[in-house]
Amino acid sequence: MPLALAAAAVVSLTAGCTGGVEGTPGSAGLRDPYFPKAGNGGYDVTHYDLTMDVDPASQRIRSTAVITARATQDLSAFNLDLAGLTVGSAQVEGRPAAVNRAGRELTLRPDAEVESHLNKGRTFRTVVHYSGSPLTLTDPDGSKEGWLRTADGSVALGEPVGSMAWFPGNNHPSDKASYDLTVTVPRGLTAVSNGELMSRKVSGATATYHWHTAEPMASYLATLAIGRFDTKASTTPDGIKVFTAVDPAAAAASARTLARIPEIVRWEAERFGPYPFSATGAIVDRPHDSGYAVETQNRPYFPGPPTVGLLVHEMSHQWFGDSVTPASWRDMWLNEGFATYAEWLWEADKEGVPVQRNFDAAFASDDNWAFPPADPPTAADISQAPVYGRGAMVIHKIRQAVDDDRRFFALVEGWTKAHRYGTASTADFTAYVEKTTGQNLTRLWNTWLYGHGRPAPEKS
Template structure:
């Protein structure tokens, strides 16, 4: 081949490539999509969550047979693309995917561990442009898993004496539905659960319908306000339930296992009182429903602030109920941007316990602060910088975080202004996400004070200061 022939052929090949590229981009509106990220690089769980889209609504239809430990589910996920997408990921652990569609057309599904990659066909890909809303339907089934956290606690789908309970902090929701499993992506939910007759399925939000058909009963729960996936729950079993309303018209739904119902009745009757007490201090209750789920001791190793309806493994005392209800403001409504911001949840909820003890039992907050200061466990690491994922639920995040809140209160030096600051915080980030940087900037702007020394000493300091002052 001489040089002129080579040049002519190269030119023809380039022209053909340009023609094909032009045709391809013409079919897709002139823009080629790229894959959404498989993970949001959370400081402690880098593979958790997914990039390229924002979920606005989950519609979960579950058929559960607790005796056989089987779940069959259909997840309809409505999302908005935040980039031009060629494919995207969902988090799902263990369960088998039967099929998936995007915008009504079959999508290819690839799986690598807990990551599902969905690749829509060419016709649908042309519609997955930044800012566009799209709908994904995933059908799946299997035996849902119990997952083990870095701190060795169990979450995900937990089996109970007569059913099961789903608890998701920090990663467990992927055990029972596919989704964008990171606190930064909140959505509204419809959760419909079909269970064998005689069992009850309790979830978040409001019970909109209950219907029996043959040997099964179906419960439909609706959560209008945005919810992070780790706060979603389903508790299945035999429950004594009670429905009422608070003086402000908020629906109260409580459910207690019959084995502990009598011992739970008194504390559950205090839910409206505690909601009202916390609303005075933290601002209006952020959801249309409230309540609690009380299982048997041993159903789980911990209580959890599942949105609008915290779960307790056995009857809680007043302090624990106050703590989990305070999370409805701190964690559920104002949700951490990443798991590094966990102290914002637990510090405020722990401080709520201190406030309650002062109001109800006459135990001064300062006394609780002093005890926390003297406890060596609370100084193992800074509240805002746990060293590993196993540490995000340890003492410095809870009591260390509460000490930070008390030091802010002391810096403000005026209770009226302090509680106005707290109510302003829950209002400013209501139903949203917030980081530690958002909080410190908000406090300094609101107080007009430079609190660098407070943050460096109490929030980020690596050791106990010489003085409590």
């Protein structure tokens, strides 16, 4: 197919303080406990504007990334995370910038005229022109992320660090931004991403889709799925836009479960507080297109028809993980513990299975006691059983400590409200719970959140 768009990424300065301050380079990583080179220091991204031509037959892209950011220090240079792909050129504030590559680190050094204005507090835009075949990355646990080839196209999945396989950015959950993604694909294929579909334009042999995500989103939650999809668009009674895209091979088996999206969103809103986004939905590819489901913002991704329980889990992440995002990958249990507990709550409310029964089953499972959920030993462990099952047990122990369901769910809703669209750490959470309950819960944290080994069963 013709690739109409050049690849570019720009950073532009728009306002701020006077120049003349000598800057220093932003750091090449944020020292995350498990991915120390992920993310970059010295700036905070506020918006990504990505324009892409995608040729699914060759699995090649040509792209322009326009990145608006605010300097958090006086900068002489700064980094973007980008794995593979060829950078043609870059500009900072409309002027050419020197570009250096070192593995997955892309260093941009603006010319002297621009550098004098990259002072702390100023807003600037960056443009990088890039192209090539995006990489499939292998995580420490052996799973695949980044750019994955599917049966009839591709899907981009970014948890934990795969987004750098298809666009340059500040690739850490602590830096969230709004997004515009404009993608041109061969006519007959659909390009699905996060947020709301603003337009679809057909021109000759191609179709161009423009997706807009207004609420802040971490880079690991961004997605792009390209293929032949059956799509449906509707609106819930509460005004939330629903968009589903399902591979035709999975459509019949998915229909009944996906029809429950409005019901699930409404139920979770009653439990966790107002739904935090303007859009919802799902992307369903064929089994084996990826090895896992993931909570891509607004529109979770599933490799094959999801069960109701899995849909409840991924939808609850819209509150826990997507709206309230972990400050670092050590805080992953805040995502998965709450999402697992959401499944237990759904089974209690809809299927008559007491939450305590799921707690007891989790307690009995040896897998959940391999390590403390708030302190996985390695990067390969951040998505292992203790983060999910024992994480959910921590939430239930808090509920038992509160000993009042009305107060417990008010606490949960207060948490999602206090950190809506932001990030939070485990320390933020434990401090919030103790302040809200007025209790010293040190013993609970030491036993269930940080303790090694299974405690003795408590007498009923």
